[in-house]
Amino acid sequence: MPQPLLFRIIDKAVYDYNMIENGDRLLVGASGGKDSTALIHYLAFRHRRPGADFSFTALHVQSEITPPLSPELTALYAGWGVTPLALDVNVLGRLKPGRKMNCYWCSTQRRTELLDHAIKNGYNKLVLGHHLDDMLETLLMNMINKGELSTMAPRMTYRDYPLTVIRPLCYADEESIIAHGKEQGYMSGTCTCGYQDKSARKEARRKLEQLTDGDVQKKKRLLAALKNIYPEYLP
Numbered sequence: 001m002p003q004p005l006l007f008r009i010i011d012k013a014v015y016d017y018n019m020i021e022n023g024d025r026l027l028v029g030a031s032g033g034k035d036s037t038a039l040i041h042y043l044a045f046r047h048r049r050p051g052a053d054f055s056f057t058a059l060h061v062q063s064e065i066t067p068p069l070s071p072e073l074t075a076l077y078a079g080w081g082v083t084p085l086a087l088d089v090n091v092l093g094r095l096k097p098g099r100k101m102n103c104y105w106c107s108t109q110r111r112t113e114l115l116d117h118a119i120k121n122g123y124n125k126l127v128l129g130h131h132l133d134d135m136l137e138t139l140l141m142n143m144i145n146k147g148e149l150s151t152m153a154p155r156m157t158y159r160d161y162p163l164t165v166i167r168p169l170c171y172a173d174e175e176s177i178i179a180h181g182k183e184q185g186y187m188s189g190t191c192t193c194g195y196q197d198k199s200a201r202k203e204a205r206r207k208l209e210q211l212t213d214g215d216v217q218k219k220k221r222l223l224a225a226l227k228n229i230y231p232e233y234l235p
Contacts, residue, residue, distance in 0.1 A: 001220055002178055003045065004183065004184070005176070005180070006038060006172060006176055006177065006179075006180040007042050007046075009171050009172045009176065010042050010168045010169065010171070010172065012171055012172045013154060013167075013168050013169070013170050013172075014041055014168055015169075016154075016156040017154045017166070018155070019053055019125075019154070019155055019166040019169075021047070021054070021123050021164075022053040022054070023054065023055040023198060024053075024055070024124060024125055025052060025054070025055050025056075025057075025122060025123045025124055025125070026043070026054060026055065026056035026057070026061055026123065026124075026125050026126075026127050026166075027056070027057055027117065027118040027121075027123040027125070027126050027127065028040055028043065028056055028057065028058045028059065028098060028115065028127040029059065029061070029111070029126070029127065029128055029129065030058040030059060030060040030069065030077075030084050030112075031060070031066075031116050031129065032060065032069050032070070032073055034068055034177055034178060034181045034186060035128070035129035035130070035131055035177055036058075037073065037181065038129075038169070038172075038177050038180055038181060038186070039129045039169060040058050040077065040080070040082055040125060041080060041125070042168065043056050044080035044081055045080075046058070047081075047211075056127070056153055057085060058082055058083075058084040058085065058125070059084065059085045059086075059087060059114060059117060060084050060085070060086050060087070061089055061110040061113045061114060061154065062080065062086055062087070062088055062089070063088065063089045063090065063109075064090065067114060068086060069084060069086070073186075073196070074165055076186065077106050077136075081166045084172060086088065086170070087113055087117065089109060089110065089113050093157070100123070111128075113162065115161070118163055119162065119163055123163070124162065124163065124164065125163065125164045125165070125167065125231050126163060126164070126166070126182050127165075127166055127167075128164045128165060128166070129167075129169055130138065130152050130175065130217055131167075131169040131172050131174055131177060132170060132171060132172055132173045132174075132216075132220070132223060133174045133208065133219070135151045135152045135167075135170060135223065136151070136208050136219055136222055136223065137144070137201055137204040137208055138150075138151045138152055139151040139222070139226070140204045140207055140208060141200055141201070141204045142203075145200070149226075151167070151226070152167060152170075153167070154166065154167050154170040155167075171220065171221070171223075172175075172233055173216045173219055175214075175216070176216070178184040189190075
């Protein structure tokens with residue numbers, strides 16, 4: 001069976017950044033959304049290739065505002081030979097008095113649990129589902145709001161922990177992931193809690209679309225610009 005176009009895009013990112021190596025034990029964050037679902041599908045497909053020498057586990061961090069994976073999605077995973085683990089976290093209970101619940105806090109708590117689980121259980125890489133648009137939106141937000149040139153790295157090794165974070169979807173724009181999900185018939189869920197406040201990211205997304213006209217090639221050139229830096233032409 002020929003591999004889907006999205007998988008070829010991911011393959012290039014994995015090759016360019018040497019994301020998956022022999023003997024790797026990967027922990028994948030399974031949010032239930034289209035991005036992590038596509039990523040798990042890819043890893044299951046790649047794991048069946050001749051000579052594949054890595055293992056992976058999908059972990060879903062659920063809380064009082066993040067529901068368990070749906071039975072439909074769990075069945076889809078099972079068809080790929082994947083049995084996800086689940087971890088319960090009291091996100092609201094960790095919120096300090098006087099602080100407002102928001103998406104950033106929730107995602108930070110869930111990512112912390114993924115990191116802790118990976119370290120405690122001997123995984124050497126954490127796989128996250130951030131895609132090209134996520135990275136460029138973060139770039140714009142950091143430039144405008146922090147005055148710094150930074151974003152999510154495709155591959156990043158922590159200084160203080162024996163763990164590397166990889167983002168195999170770094171070359172894939174959101175539309176290509178949506179198209180793949182429709183083609184494959186994904187049943188994925190999205191967060192619909194009452195605490196959502198993504199105004200900053202929505203604004204960054206609007207600016208990104210204006211800047212690139214929604215053209216994926218222009219988006220890829222923006223990402224490439226971060227590796228083609230000429231210090232003599234900068235302040």
